[in-house]
Amino acid sequence: MDNPTTIENPVFEANNKESVVKAAMLSHGTMEAYDLNETRKFYEEFLGLECVRQGKPALFVRCGTKFHIVAVQAGNSLKGAHLHNHWGLEVGSRAEVDRINQAAKDLKEKYKIGTVHAPSFGHGVYSFYFEDLDHNWWEILYYDGFQHDDAFDFGDRFAGDANPVIEDLRETRS
Numbered sequence: 001m002d003n004p005t006t007i008e009n010p011v012f013e014a015n016n017k018e019s020v021v022k023a024a025m026l027s028h029g030t031m032e033a034y035d036l037n038e039t040r041k042f043y044e045e046f047l048g049l050e051c052v053r054q055g056k057p058a059l060f061v062r063c064g065t066k067f068h069i070v071a072v073q074a075g076n077s078l079k080g081a082h083l084h085n086h087w088g089l090e091v092g093s094r095a096e097v098d099r100i101n102q103a104a105k106d107l108k109e110k111y112k113i114g115t116v117h118a119p120s121f122g123h124g125v126y127s128f129y130f131e132d133l134d135h136n137w138w139e140i141l142y143y144d145g146f147q148h149d150d151a152f153d154f155g156d157r158f159a160g161d162a163n164p165v166i167e168d169l170r171e172t173r174s
Helices: 036-047 094-106 147-154
Strands: 028-033 050-055 058-062 068-073 086-090 120-122 125-131 137-142
Touching: 028 036, 036 050, 036 058, 036 068, 094 125, 094 137
Parallel strands: 028 068, 086 137
Antiparallel strands: 050 058, 058 068, 120 125, 125 137
């Protein structure tokens, strides 16, 4: 499956009957951009995301589910993210991960892509990470199945007292 285009059972009932907030869905997140026009070009042409401009400083971005990201134009006050704060895009094969990794390297200058890591296996997926023109991080990944469903179907794997700290979150920019 080189291009997964449909997700089986994209909606499920939220398990929040006992919580204070009883939301129907997690609807969106935000990230910063230097210039929304340049960012939109990258999102649409490179990442294949659907974009709509809903305000002068706000670009709504989505792909495949009823969840979106709002890219907010921050200009020079932008604060870059760290690799651990990244957005994941699932693709249909290891070969597709490799192809996109090469494209990221080949198109670094055109799309102002920063660091591009080599593909590897980790946390159950084959993937690579790269930094975009706004210092946001993306993971292009292949998982044999649908990671979202499996993660929640498998349930907790660690006790509540297992809270390791990632010691050094600083990422060297190249």
